[in-house]
Amino acid sequence: MRLINSSGATAALDSLSGGSVAAFCGIGNPAAFQAALEKKLGWRIADFRSFPDHYNYTRDDVESLEHWSRTLAVDAVVCTQKDLVKIGLDGLGGHPLWAVEIGTHVAAGAELLNARLDEIFGKIPPTGE
Numbered sequence: 812m813r814l815i816n817s818s819g820a821t822a823a824l825d826s827l828s829g830g831s832v833a834a835f836c837g838i839g840n841p842a843a844f845q846a847a848l849e850k851k852l853g854w855r856i857a858d859f860r861s862f863p864d865h866y867n868y869t870r871d872d873v874e875s876l877e878h879w880s881r882t883l884a885v886d887a888v889v890c891t892q893k894d895l896v897k898i899g900l901d902g903l904g905g906h907p908l909w910a911v912e913i914g915t916h917v918a919a920g921a922e923l924l925n926a927r928l929d930e931i932f933g934k935i936p937p938t939g940e
Contacts, residue, residue, distance in 0.1 A: 814909040815892070816901045822909065824852060830886035831857045833906070835876065837866030837894050844891060848911070857885050868897050880904030 814822040832854050836844045841861035848854045860879065862868075868876075880888045881904030888903045895910035902908050917924055 813912050815895070815912040816907065816909055817895055817899050818901050821912070824911070827854055827887055827889070831855045831884065832887050832889045833858050833880050833883050833885045834889045835860040835862070835894065836891045837862035837864060837868070838891055839864040848889065857883050873898060873900070877904045880906050
């Protein structure tokens, strides 16, 4: 896991350790995202906003987030990658905007998984045919 911004720059998760962040998300379980930031990463969340799952941010929403984050004494604003793609900015309210990039690691059965994926993808004709 690491931090990533809209331009593709990355930073280590511990770069926000000991600081304060504002966080927001538009996912089905915002409490789980908030808990992960606080309990798993140990970040202090100054304020948290949640939006409905699959939320399509409007210009007014982004302006509201800008104003909200500008009023907070935080080191960064953090969201999910799903939200970052929709916002498309590297900062909000004078603070950097980061997403927590979450990866997947297959602990067992990687060879079988790769073989099955190769089999499935091998049945898909190349683009343009």
